[in-house]
Amino acid sequence: MNILLEHETPATDLDQMEIVYQRPDALTDLATHYCPGCSHGVIHHLIAEVIDELGIRSHTIGVAPVGCAVFAYKYFNLDSCEAAHGRAPAMATGIKRVLPDHIVFTYQGDGDLASIGGNEILHAALRGERITVIFVNNAVYGMTGGQMAPTTLAGMKTTSSPAGRNPLTQGYPLHLTEMLATMPGVAYAVRRSMHSVAETRKTKKAIRHAFTAQQQGLGLSIVEILAACPTNWHVEPADALDYIRDRMLPEYPVGDFKVSEGLGDRRLGD
Amino acid sequence: MTRELWKGNEALAEAAIRAGVDAFFGYPITPQTELLEYMARRMPELGRTFLQAESEIAAINMVYGAACTGVRAMTSSSSPGISLMQEGFSYIAGSEAPCVVVDIMRGGPGLGNIQPGQADYFQITRSAGHGDFHPLVLAPATVQEAVDLAYISFDLAFRYRTLVLLAGDGALGQMMEPVEMPPMRTPDATQPDWALTGAKGRPPRTITSLYLDADELASVNARLQEKLKTIAAAEQRWECFMTDDADLLVVAFGTVARIAKSAVRAARAAGVRAGLFRPISLWPYPAPVLDGLVDQVQGVLVAEMNAGQMLEDVRAIVRGRTPIRFLGRTGGVIPMPDEITNELTHMTRVNHRTNGAGMKRDVE
Amino acid sequence: METSIIISGFGGQGALFAGQLLAYAAMESGKEVTWIPSYGPEMRGGTAHCTVVIGDEPVGSPLVRNPDCVVAMNLPSVDKYEPLLKTQGRLIYDSTLVRRSLRRTDIAGVAIPAHDIATRCGSQRLVNVAMLGALLTLCPLVDLAAVEQALHTHLPARHAALLRPNIVALHAGAAYVKALAETQITARG
Numbered sequence: 158m159n160i161l162l163e164h165e166t167p168a169t170d171l172d173q174m175e176i177v178y179q180r181p182d183a184l185t186d187l188a189t190h191y192c193p194g195c196s197h198g199v200i201h202h203l204i205a206e207v208i209d210e211l212g213i214r215s216h217t218i219g220v221a222p223v224g225c226a227v228f229a230y231k232y233f234n235l236d237s238c239e240a241a242h243g244r245a246p247a248m249a250t251g252i253k254r255v256l257p258d259h260i261v262f263t264y265q266g267d268g269d270l271a272s273i274g275g276n277e278i279l280h281a282a283l284r285g286e287r288i289t290v291i292f293v294n295n296a297v298y299g300m301t302g303g304q305m306a307p308t309t310l311a312g313m314k315t316t317s318s319p320a321g322r323n324p325l326t327q328g329y330p331l332h333l334t335e336m337l338a339t340m341p342g343v344a345y346a347v348r349r350s351m352h353s354v355a356e357t358r359k360t361k362k363a364i365r366h367a368f369t370a371q372q373q374g375l376g377l378s379i380v381e382i383l384a385a386c387p388t389n390w391h392v393e394p395a396d397a398l399d400y401i402r403d404r405m406l407p408e409y410p411v412g413d414f415k416v417s418e419g420l421g422d423r424r425l426g427d
Numbered sequence: 428m429t430r431e432l433w434k435g436n437e438a439l440a441e442a443a444i445r446a447g448v449d450a451f452f453g454y455p456i457t458p459q460t461e462l463l464e465y466m467a468r469r470m471p472e473l474g475r476t477f478l479q480a481e482s483e484i485a486a487i488n489m490v491y492g493a494a495c496t497g498v499r500a501m502t503s504s505s506s507p508g509i510s511l512m513q514e515g516f517s518y519i520a521g522s523e524a525p526c527v528v529v530d531i532m533r534g535g536p537g538l539g540n541i542q543p544g545q546a547d548y549f550q551i552t553r554s555a556g557h558g559d560f561h562p563l564v565l566a567p568a569t570v571q572e573a574v575d576l577a578y579i580s581f582d583l584a585f586r587y588r589t590l591v592l593l594a595g596d597g598a599l600g601q602m603m604e605p606v607e608m609p610p611m612r613t614p615d616a617t618q619p620d621w622a623l624t625g626a627k628g629r630p631p632r633t634i635t636s637l638y639l640d641a642d643e644l645a646s647v648n649a650r651l652q653e654k655l656k657t658i659a660a661a662e663q664r665w666e667c668f669m670t671d672d673a674d675l676l677v678v679a680f681g682t683v684a685r686i687a688k689s690a691v692r693a694a695r696a697a698g699v700r701a702g703l704f705r706p707i708s709l710w711p712y713p714a715p716v717l718d719g720l721v722d723q724v725q726g727v728l729v730a731e732m733n734a735g736q737m738l739e740d741v742r743a744i745v746r747g748r749t750p751i752r753f754l755g756r757t758g759g760v761i762p763m764p765d766e767i768t769n770e771l772t773h774m775t776r777v778n779h780r781t782n783g784a785g786m787k788r789d790v791e
Numbered sequence: 792m793e794t795s796i797i798i799s800g801f802g803g804q805g806a807l808f809a810g811q812l813l814a815y816a817a818m819e820s821g822k823e824v825t826w827i828p829s830y831g832p833e834m835r836g837g838t839a840h841c842t843v844v845i846g847d848e849p850v851g852s853p854l855v856r857n858p859d860c861v862v863a864m865n866l867p868s869v870d871k872y873e874p875l876l877k878t879q880g881r882l883i884y885d886s887t888l889v890r891r892s893l894r895r896t897d898i899a900g901v902a903i904p905a906h907d908i909a910t911r912c913g914s915q916r917l918v919n920v921a922m923l924g925a926l927l928t929l930c931p932l933v934d935l936a937a938v939e940q941a942l943h944t945h946l947p948a949r950h951a952a953l954l955r956p957n958i959v960a961l962h963a964g965a966a967y968v969k970a971l972a973e974t975q976i977t978a979r980g
Binding site: 185214215216217218220221227228230231233234235236237238239240241244247248249250251252254255256259276277279280283284 | 449450452476478480481482484485486488489490491492493494495496498500514515518522623624625626627628631632633634635636637
């Protein structure tokens with residue numbers, strides 16, 4: 158097969174090409190295990206780009222959750238560990254307290270953070286731990302197959318709420334980030350979304366703000382990210398983005414719930 | 428060295444400090460709270476990390492996180508809190524993060540009470556969480572021994588990358604005794620080659636207990652089991668008291684063992700040749716030594732502040748060669764020396780019949 | 792040779808501290824000793840007691856069923872420990888609070904008006920130390936000087952003003968028992 162098609166670039170020319178895009182240093186070259194249309198891979202990428210841009214990879218420690226992102230530590234090219242379900246903020250506290258000059262972040266889903274780990278995130282925030290929390294909210298337990306989470310929308314059908322979530326018996330959707338924003342120990346609490354390119358860019362900026370807040374020692378920073386789970390929502394990947402926009406956003410509006418006065422780097426805008 | 432009067436809980440804390448503990452995370456619970464309070468005062472004075480966690484669950488996970496960075500991390504609690512920590516123990520075992528945990532046992536089950544107990548024996552020696560593992564469990568009987576064991580606990584934890592559990596009870600935690608404190612040690616500053624310190628100039632490191640591939644997890648487990656075998660062979664600790672010519676052997680650990688010492692002395696004064704075998708390491712259990720004593724005695728009395736937990740280990744070692752009698756006290760009731768002496772006297776008269784209600788029984 | 796002492800009273804009367812003073816003094820006198828408290832809710836105002844065992848060899852059991860000596864600072868303590876004392880055991884009780892006479896005749900009971908003594912020494916809070924002075928006169932386990940030293944070293948700094956009164960109360964309790972003994976000798980003679 159030595160026929161060179163017109164639109165293909167000869168291999169010999171690669172060396173002369175300008176690199177305009179490449180895998181961030183903070184990511185390994187492993188292919189992720191995520192489903193088609195899942196937001197996790199892109200969010201990993203955003204975090205890695207921010208870590209590269211801030212030049213903090215060699216003193217950053219990541220804490221992976223239990224959930225779909227359980228293998229996040231395989232994808233981030235930095236020191237990392239795997240927490241028990243929901244305990245990432247406690248583990249990150251332990252790390253940050255003995256390595257205060259390091260950057261420590263947790264990566265957690267909504268079941269991990271808002272349900273089983275509710276107490277750990279609440280008290281890490283209460284203490285104003287200088288850690289960054291990336292909170293991926295796709296409104297379901299993904300890894301176990303789409304059960305109801307505290308963030309599941311009212312009426313939303315899941316495998317454990319087959320008739321649709323009834324708030325009167327199964328509770329209302331939890332707005333955890335807004336809750337944390339009320340706490341003095343929290344420096345930065347915002348919600349972003351992954352449903353469009355523009356929103357994805359804003360998500361990256363928010364992640365950058367969150368890490369910057371940690372660098373400045375301002376307190377706990379959290380970015381909640383509305384993410385797609387086409388598999389458990391039973392929709393096509395492209396439709397999942399519309400689902401975020403049309404179903405998730407009305408319940409979970411994007412916005413800045415708390416931005417510490419002291420946070421620099423504000424010129425990056427939202 | 429000078430002797431000072433120390434309360435058990437505070438002595439444990441000071442010994443850990445002198446052993447070089449870098450970080451303490453804990454949660455209040457009677458009867459261990461003085462340990463936490465002592466750490467709250469002393470650790471900041473020394474520029475070390477102290478943090479009161481929101482729960483025992485959080486405390487053990489903070490210890491886990493700190494331990495992942497290669498520092499000497501510890502927590503302490505009492506039975507109900509130890510139950511909550513089991514999740515963390517399992518992760519710590521699976522990912523081989525070295526750390527030290529103190530359990531000042533109290534009466535159970537449930538909320539039980541705050542009086543001394545030894546009913547965590549199964550919980551802490553068998554597995555202390557899901558999966559196959561054993562913490563290295565050391566059970567001091569005196570405040571001095573608590574200090575001495577706490578002083579070496581981090582060495583053991585780091586040598587084997589294991590969880591070391593110091594198992595006392597409310598009596599040990601609350602009592603005061605003269606102690607010679609060991610000197611303040613400057614811990615080895617070299618960082619272990621597995622510690623998470625930031626991937627500067629080296630490939631990234633990962634600490635995890637997750638291995639989705641069955642063969643991979645099986646091989647990890649095989650390695651962990653090999654390590655446990657090494658610990659089992661190298662770390663057995665025990666005390667034999669007046670066993671050389673003993674006809675009857677008391678087997679007891681911790682506070683009950685020191686009470687049994689008084690009972691053995693009293694029995695000897697009454698003409699009963701009794702001796703005491705005291706396991707100091709509850710896991711690994713010093714089975715060979717006990718095994719060697721069994722053939723020389725006419726009976727074994729197991730005394731515990733539980734309904735018969737170490738008894739299971741003793742039975743497996745005795746294997747029916749000699750009668751076993753059991754004296755158990757639960758609910759925070761501490762057996763008095765005369766109760767143990769009475770049992771010994773009784774055993775010299777009738778070895779094979781039971782004479783009492785409640786927890787006294789002839790086992791086999 | 793081991794001697795066991797139980798000191799018992801209402802929470803806040805200083806039974807535990809009196810026991811600690813005794814333990815410190817015993818240790819400084821080169822003896823083996825254990826001190827173990829009752830602990831928990833009773834610390835907050837109920838009855839509190841501690842057991843001190845003093846010996847020449849390392850102490851086995853820190854707890855005893857039948858103590859050699861009991862210092863009872865209130866009636867419930869007398870009710871509880873009078874039946875438990877060893878034969879020929881010593882029971883020292885505060886006659887200001889305990890109005891009944893002892894039932895056993897095979898023990899040595901000594902009633903001392905500890906509240907009155909303490910009040911004369913400056914504070915009702917000195918009852919514990921006055922009774923300790925009485926105990927150590929009846930059973931010379933350690934020298935009073937060793938208890939004085941323990942007071943110097945271990946009385947919390949916030950109570951520094953009470954150091955002198957404590958020492959006075961210790962000796963006043965001792966003197967009361969001494970005088971009592973002399974009276975009895977005189978009476979017998």
